[in-house]
Amino acid sequence: MFMVITKYVKDIEEVDRWLPAHSAFLDRYYARKKVIFSGRRNPRTGGAILFRVDERAELDAILAEDPLQNKRRNGMRGLRDHPDKIRRGLRHIRREDIGQ
Known part of the structure; x- marks a missing residue:
């Protein structure tokens, strides 16, 4: 798993223009079961x-399709993680538990 943390590098008005396309990008990857959760930071800086x-490499290929990333409207860092402990109700999110 990778946690991607983004930070907007353009004005929020510029980011807002691309949010519908970004949302559609996320919807595609939710449907493919590649995204577990997503959300805005508070305050709204990324x-x-x-x-x-x-x-x-798979993460980079996915992110290349993100309108906010490929139009340089945000910066990002991806942190690799393998959860050792997961609350019982969330254990299905681990790859080995899904059978991918």
């Missing part, structure tokens, strides 16, 4: 997305 992917 966002966070938890991806269920194994390799950095």
Whole structure:
């Protein structure tokens, strides 16, 4: 899994123009079960997305499709994580528990 933390590098008005396309991008990857959660930071300076992917190359390929990323409207960093402990109701999010 990778946690992606973004920080807007353009004015919020510029970011807002691209949010519908960004939302559609996220919807595609929710449907493919690659995104576990996503949301805006508070205060609204960026966002966070938890991806269920194994390799950095796969994450980079996905992020290349994100309108906010590929139009340089935000900066990002991806942090790789393998959860050792997960609350019982959330255990299904681990790749090995889904059977991918």
